[in-house]
Amino acid sequence: MLSAGQTHPRDRKTQMSNIREADTPIQDDEFKPSQDVIDQITQAIDDGDSAALDMLLEPLHAADVADLIEQLNPARRRTFLGLYSGEIDGEILSEIDESIREEVVDALPHEVLAEAVREMDSDDVVDLIEDLEEPEQQAVLAALDDSDRAAVEQSLNYPEHSAGRLMQSETVTAPEHWTVGDAIAFLRSEDWLPDQFYHVILVDPRMHPTGYVTLGKILSSRPQVPLREITEDSFRTISARQDEGDVAYAFNKYHLISAPVVDDSDRLVGVITIDDAMSVLDEEHEEDFLRMARVSDESHVSDGPFETARQRLPWLIINLFTASISALVISRFEATLSTLVILAALMPIVASTGGIAGTQSLAVAVRALATRELTSANARRVVFRELGAGLLNGIGLATILCLAGTFLLGSFQIGLVLGMAMIANQIVAAMGGVLVPLSLSRLGLDPALASGTFVTTMTDDMGFFAFLGLASWILM
Amino acid sequence: MLSAGQTHPRDRKTQMSNIREADTPIQDDEFKPSQDVIDQITQAIDDGDSAALDMLLEPLHAADVADLIEQLNPARRRTFLGLYSGEIDGEILSEIDESIREEVVDALPHEVLAEAVREMDSDDVVDLIEDLEEPEQQAVLAALDDSDRAAVEQSLNYPEHSAGRLMQSETVTAPEHWTVGDAIAFLRSEDWLPDQFYHVILVDPRMHPTGYVTLGKILSSRPQVPLREITEDSFRTISARQDEGDVAYAFNKYHLISAPVVDDSDRLVGVITIDDAMSVLDEEHEEDFLRMARVSDESHVSDGPFETARQRLPWLIINLFTASISALVISRFEATLSTLVILAALMPIVASTGGIAGTQSLAVAVRALATRELTSANARRVVFRELGAGLLNGIGLATILCLAGTFLLGSFQIGLVLGMAMIANQIVAAMGGVLVPLSLSRLGLDPALASGTFVTTMTDDMGFFAFLGLASWILM
Numbered sequence: 001m002l003s004a005g006q007t008h009p010r011d012r013k014t015q016m017s018n019i020r021e022a023d024t025p026i027q028d029d030e031f032k033p034s035q036d037v038i039d040q041i042t043q044a045i046d047d048g049d050s051a052a053l054d055m056l057l058e059p060l061h062a063a064d065v066a067d068l069i070e071q072l073n074p075a076r077r078r079t080f081l082g083l084y085s086g087e088i089d090g091e092i093l094s095e096i097d098e099s100i101r102e103e104v105v106d107a108l109p110h111e112v113l114a115e116a117v118r119e120m121d122s123d124d125v126v127d128l129i130e131d132l133e134e135p136e137q138q139a140v141l142a143a144l145d146d147s148d149r150a151a152v153e154q155s156l157n158y159p160e161h162s163a164g165r166l167m168q169s170e171t172v173t174a175p176e177h178w179t180v181g182d183a184i185a186f187l188r189s190e191d192w193l194p195d196q197f198y199h200v201i202l203v204d205p206r207m208h209p210t211g212y213v214t215l216g217k218i219l220s221s222r223p224q225v226p227l228r229e230i231t232e233d234s235f236r237t238i239s240a241r242q243d244e245g246d247v248a249y250a251f252n253k254y255h256l257i258s259a260p261v262v263d264d265s266d267r268l269v270g271v272i273t274i275d276d277a278m279s280v281l282d283e284e285h286e287e288d289f290l291r292m293a294r295v296s297d298e299s300h301v302s303d304g305p306f307e308t309a310r311q312r313l314p315w316l317i318i319n320l321f322t323a324s325i326s327a328l329v330i331s332r333f334e335a336t337l338s339t340l341v342i343l344a345a346l347m348p349i350v351a352s353t354g355g356i357a358g359t360q361s362l363a364v365a366v367r368a369l370a371t372r373e374l375t376s377a378n379a380r381r382v383v384f385r386e387l388g389a390g391l392l393n394g395i396g397l398a399t400i401l402c403l404a405g406t407f408l409l410g411s412f413q414i415g416l417v418l419g420m421a422m423i424a425n426q427i428v429a430a431m432g433g434v435l436v437p438l439s440l441s442r443l444g445l446d447p448a449l450a451s452g453t454f455v456t457t458m459t460d461d462m463g464f465f466a467f468l469g470l471a472s473w474i475l476m
Numbered sequence: 477m478l479s480a481g482q483t484h485p486r487d488r489k490t491q492m493s494n495i496r497e498a499d500t501p502i503q504d505d506e507f508k509p510s511q512d513v514i515d516q517i518t519q520a521i522d523d524g525d526s527a528a529l530d531m532l533l534e535p536l537h538a539a540d541v542a543d544l545i546e547q548l549n550p551a552r553r554r555t556f557l558g559l560y561s562g563e564i565d566g567e568i569l570s571e572i573d574e575s576i577r578e579e580v581v582d583a584l585p586h587e588v589l590a591e592a593v594r595e596m597d598s599d600d601v602v603d604l605i606e607d608l609e610e611p612e613q614q615a616v617l618a619a620l621d622d623s624d625r626a627a628v629e630q631s632l633n634y635p636e637h638s639a640g641r642l643m644q645s646e647t648v649t650a651p652e653h654w655t656v657g658d659a660i661a662f663l664r665s666e667d668w669l670p671d672q673f674y675h676v677i678l679v680d681p682r683m684h685p686t687g688y689v690t691l692g693k694i695l696s697s698r699p700q701v702p703l704r705e706i707t708e709d710s711f712r713t714i715s716a717r718q719d720e721g722d723v724a725y726a727f728n729k730y731h732l733i734s735a736p737v738v739d740d741s742d743r744l745v746g747v748i749t750i751d752d753a754m755s756v757l758d759e760e761h762e763e764d765f766l767r768m769a770r771v772s773d774e775s776h777v778s779d780g781p782f783e784t785a786r787q788r789l790p791w792l793i794i795n796l797f798t799a800s801i802s803a804l805v806i807s808r809f810e811a812t813l814s815t816l817v818i819l820a821a822l823m824p825i826v827a828s829t830g831g832i833a834g835t836q837s838l839a840v841a842v843r844a845l846a847t848r849e850l851t852s853a854n855a856r857r858v859v860f861r862e863l864g865a866g867l868l869n870g871i872g873l874a875t876i877l878c879l880a881g882t883f884l885l886g887s888f889q890i891g892l893v894l895g896m897a898m899i900a901n902q903i904v905a906a907m908g909g910v911l912v913p914l915s916l917s918r919l920g921l922d923p924a925l926a927s928g929t930f931v932t933t934m935t936d937d938m939g940f941f942a943f944l945g946l947a948s949w950i951l952m
Contacts, residue, residue, distance in 0.1 A: 031726055035853055061710075063729050071854065187695045196733065197692050198674060215691035216673050219663045234537075250507055252758055253539050255751045257672065275731045278754045282728055285761035286843060289768070293839030294832060301840075301849040305864025312836045313869050319832045320876060323825040330821035337817050344813050344820035345806035348827070349799040352936065356770060356795045360788045363769030364777075367762060373777040377511055378547065388781025393789050400796060460828065 032064055041068065045076055050083040057084070066095035069104065070302055081107035090116040094124035098131050099300045105136050114143030121194060122148060123168040123276060126155040130165065154269065163247050164240035166280065167261040167270030170194040173203045174227055176210060181223030183213075196273060198257045202227055207267045209260040211235050237262045240269055244280045249372070251277035288370065291448040292363065315453070322457040326351075329461050333468035336476060342409075343471050346418060351463030353397060354425035358455040361386050361433025366447050369437060383434055390430025394423035417474055421467035428462040429455070508540055517544065521552055526559040533560070542571035545580065546778055557583035566592040570600035574607050575776045581612050590619030597670060598624060599644040599752060602631045606641065630745065639723050640716035642756065643737040643746030646670040649679045650703060652686055657699030659689075672749060674733045678703055683743045685736040687711050713738045716745055720756045725848070727753035764846065767924040768839065791929070798933040802827075805937050809944035812952060818885075819947050822894060827939030829873065830901035834931040837862050837909025842923050845913060859910055866906025870899035893950055897943035904938040905931070 033041075037056060044052040057065055069092075072080055077100070085108050093116045096104050105113065105128075117125055117140050125144070129137045129152070141149050151169035158164025172193060174183050183200055187193065199212040211231035221230055237260050238247055250256065251274055261270040287297040294315035299308065330337075330347070337344055365382070368374035374382055398419030405415015432455045437447030509517075513532060520528040533541055545568075548556055553576070561584050569592045572580050581589065581604075593601055593616050601620070605613045605628070617625050627645035634640025648669060650659050659676055663669065675688040687707035697706055713736050714723055726732065727750055737746040763773040770791035775784065806813075806823070813820055841858070844850035850858055874895030881891015908931045913923030 031722070031729060031848060038853065061730055063731075071849075184695060187692075188698065190696065193692065193696050196690070198733075214672070215695055216663075216669065218695065219660060219691055220666065220669050222664065246507070252751075252754055253507060254537055255539075257674075257751065274750050274754065275733065278728055278750065278757065281754065282757060282761070285758070285765070289761070289765050289843060290839055292765070293768070293835045295836045295839050299840055301844045301854070301858060303861070305861050305868060308861055308865035309868035309872070312833065312865065313872055315836070316829055316832055316869055316873060317876065319829050320825065320873065323828045326824050326828075327821040330824070331818065334817045334821070337820050338814060341810045341814045341820075342807065344817075344823075345803040345810070347820075348802050348806070348824065348936065348940075349796065351824070352799045352802075352932075353792055353795050356792055357788065359769045360771045360791070363766055363771050364775055367765060368777045372507060373547075377514065378777070382777060385779070385781050385784055389784035389788065392781060392785035393792055396785070396789055397792060397796065400793065456828075460824065464824075 032067060033060055038068070042072075042076070045072070045080050045083065048079070048083060053080075053084055054087060057087070062089075062091035063095045065092050066097070070097050070100055070300075073302075077103070078107075085109060086112055088112060088116060090118075090120040090124070093117070093128060094120055097300065099298070099302070101128065102132055102136060105132060105140070110139070110143075113139065117143050118145070118148070121168045121170060122151045122155060122270075123166060123272075125152050126165055130156065130160065158240050161244045162240060163238045163242040163244060163261050163272060164269070166244050166247065166276055167240065167272045168194060169270045170197075171201060171260070171268060171271045172197050172199075173201045173207075173209075173268065174213075176202045176204060176228055178202075178227050179223060180218050180221045180225045180227065180230075183218055183227060184223065196275070197271070198273065199232075199271075200227065201260050201268065201271070202231065203268055209237055209262065209268045212258075212260065214257075237266070238272060239264075245284045247272060248277045248281040248284060252281060284370075288366065288448040291446065292366065292452055294452060318453060322453060323460070325457065326460045326464055329464045330468065333472060336468060336472045340471070340475060342414075343468065343475075346414070347464055347467050349401075350418060350421045350425055350467045351460045353422065354429045354459030354463045355456045357390065357393065357426050358429035358433045358459045359452065361390070361430050362437060362451050362455050365434045365437045366451065369441050369447055374438070379438055383431070383438075386430040386434045387427065390426045390428075391423070394426030397422045397426065413475055414471075417467065417470045421463065421470050424466040425459055425463045429459045432458040508543060509536055514544070518548075518552070521548075521556050521559065524555070524559060529556075529560055530563060533563070538565075538567035539571045541568050542573070546573050546576055546776075549778075553579070554583075561585060562588055564588060564592060566594075566596040566600070569593070570596055570604060573776065575774070575778070577604065578608055578612060581608060581616070586615070586619075589615065593619050594621070594624070597644045597646060598627045598631060598746075599642060599748075601628050602641055606632065606636065634716050637720045638716060639714050639718040639720060639737050639748060640745070642720050642723065642752055643716065643748045644670060645746045646673075647677060647736070647744060647747045648673050648675075649677045649683075649685075649744065650689075652678045652680060652704055654678075654703050655699060656694050656697045656701045656703065656706075659694055659703060660699065672751070673747070674749065675708075675747075676703065677736050677744065677747070678707065679744055685713055685738065685744045688734075688736065690733075713742070714748060715740075721760045723748060724753045724757040724760060728757060760846075764842065764924040767922065768842065768928060770928060794929060798929060799936070801933065802936045802940055805940045806944065809948060812944060812948040816947070816951060818890070819944065819951075822890070823940055823943050825877075826894060826897045826901055826943045827936045829898065830905045830935030830939045831932045833866065833869065833902050834905035834909045834935045835928065837866070837906050838913060838927050838931050841910045841913045842927065845917050845923055850914070855914055859907070859914075862906040862910045863903065866902040866904075867899070870902030873898045873902065889951055890947075893943065893946045896946050897939065900942040901935055901939045905935045908934040 041053065041056050044056060069077060069080065081104065088108060117128070125140065129140045132140070141152065144152065154169065155164055155167065174186065199214055200218065201209050202211045202213070203209050211228065212235050213227050213230050214232060217230045234254060234256065236250070236254065236256065240261050240263050256274065258271050258273045260268050261272055263269045290297050290299065296311040299311050365374060401418040401422055402412065402415040405418055406412040409415065436454045437451045440447045440451060517529065517532050520532060545553060545556065557580065564584060601616065605616045608616070617628065620628065630645065631640055631643065650662065675690055676694065677685050678687045678689070679685050687704065688711055689703050689706050690708060693706045710730060710732065712726070712730065712732065716737050716739055732750065734747050734749045736744050737748055739745045766773050766775065772787045775787050841850060877894040877898055878888065878891040881894055882888040885891065912930045913927045916923045916927060
């Protein structure tokens, strides 16, 4: 792990590839090997031709090799791992998706695994092993040097999804009294520096970070300049217990490039770099997006139909129950419906338009909670804003429905009932869309997870109830 | 603009703030000023006390000042700009949300605006002015030095949302034959260096980038080492015409920190840094999230009810029309419904569960398209996977419905009709969820934008049609 800065055992040279504009909407673009290369690789696997495989994979970026391994079907992946496992290095290993990580680690010969993890930074080792089973975890830990193992074990002591898991323990520090010249001499004399680092962190004698200096400033300043005179204003430390989502938020908001991580006594224990924060930001968004659509964020494009069905079924079953509530609401109005069957055809209009409005209001609220734009300070104002917007759109839609009722269905009264029910339901939708996620958030739950079910249940039930209730009263 | 590296006119010192764990779910956390400070600021604005305002805002990060300005109500914002406009610098200006940018720029005295834009990097100036009206654009351009104005105008010649708009034109380059010592001497002698830079880009005599060296490598290498011996394998150039979403994707996938941007003849024209790529990634996710919920990505938490209603109404009206199609489908079965009114109560179950399944399938497909995991190469396999999953879940739900029909409604036949309709609709949902976004993507349209409407229209219509059709056939 501390061999960072050395070149790789395999001399992986990514050609200078020019990222051209993607002109085909479905991207067979240059962010991955061409279909031609993929076909040749598949062929080499099927032929068991490991020499050809080495040659084809050598020019690829580790991220592309990892993507390729993920996208193979399980049988071919096994063959591939048999042929190629000797060539899998730390870079590829840290790019492999967690869904197949266990499988890949199991397939690696012991000495290959050992060499791969020794060249990884500690955060990548932590990321690799945190989801492995106990025996594989032990195998990886055993392959590390004592000091690296201690660093990894320290990270694993912090909660999952915390800054402590995300940080790398390799830090570049300097005493506060050093000059630029001291720092350069120190950096030249060390051979264990991390692969990527962007700041030299100033620490006091008790290892409390007190500021940091960018490498650009060090390079552009005279040797005699004291480091403390060229520190950055943006300096912030992050607690190792901080949630990784908050860390990503802070990086994005404050344009941080790297940030020192401190333990409970404010002592430096590691550093988080922006590339890891960017990955977390990406994952958190993905999770919210899928959760809003009631899909598990474990779902993966390489899953088979059984796995896919299993992941989605629970929310479908929940929907059977919530839809049954609507059925009960409707069944209360059987008398009305049997007198005027056209109401059965019209009632989904009110319910479904309410569902759309509820989802709109909900999506805005969930995002605003995530970006801290919706807080307890302005919650009241946002609720009133939604109420106003719901009322306005309700009136707009009601006008359309009154006209449609009069001129298309030949009944102003039916249009009026549709319109009044629509106003009521738009208000319920707007209120539900903001109050449900606010309440879940106050309870410490993820507002993206269950809000949709609550809100559409509300808009369905209110839609059917308001429409059929008003119809019973006005039309009967 | 080229004063980068200097300290700011106002000496904005962000205190060393320790990012503690957020323990309250609604975050009044340390990523923003405390409510107390916000209340004092509001008070100072209402009192017209600009001295107090200066004192309160001085310790805040520019991003927090910008957030504050955005969150003020319009009347108070005007008062604030009157009191504080003299203190608004380049950092604050580049953090201001585009929804109120015009208003802020208009309120700034000419010399304040001029000084603010002169200290900004060219990418921030481009970001600032690309959405301004012509007169404000001219005012900003006029404030720049000739060379900076040329750089900004060059960027503006590239399409919106392209790498050319995202890049900063300030680049740090070195001839290919330089050594580490040459580079350090050069960097020490220049005083125009960008605020943030992470690589020295090697260029040939015709300004074609041929590699780059991290600042960490320069600092840790002996002066006599040639730069070309310590270049990074990860080197990639980006075309200025590349879409910014693709750029963000490449940064995240390949862990880039900065990347040189080239024009059509492969000459270096600028550099994109990861913090800008991270912002783009964040915005693209936000856009997809809101679009899937049929909300304009222009919507903002500070919008009033009229603006909010106006943004959401179009999709609600579209839904009135699509829901009318369902009403037409249902009205074909009036005879059946009037004979067996309970069918009206049960029919939403099939339609709404289909809607959930369609949204699930759709969300997975939209994400997989965005992450390039769904391509023309594996589209067939994914479609079959969805078909299988839809069939499996259809059978599972049908089993539950048959049992519920038999034991709760006392009619196996009704359960059977519900179940058969459910299987049909789950298959339609699964197919629609993947084929609709694939088709939109092939047509060059954003699959997140309109897919939801197509898919839920399909599942609603199929749900009602299959259920009522089967009921007419089996139960009548």
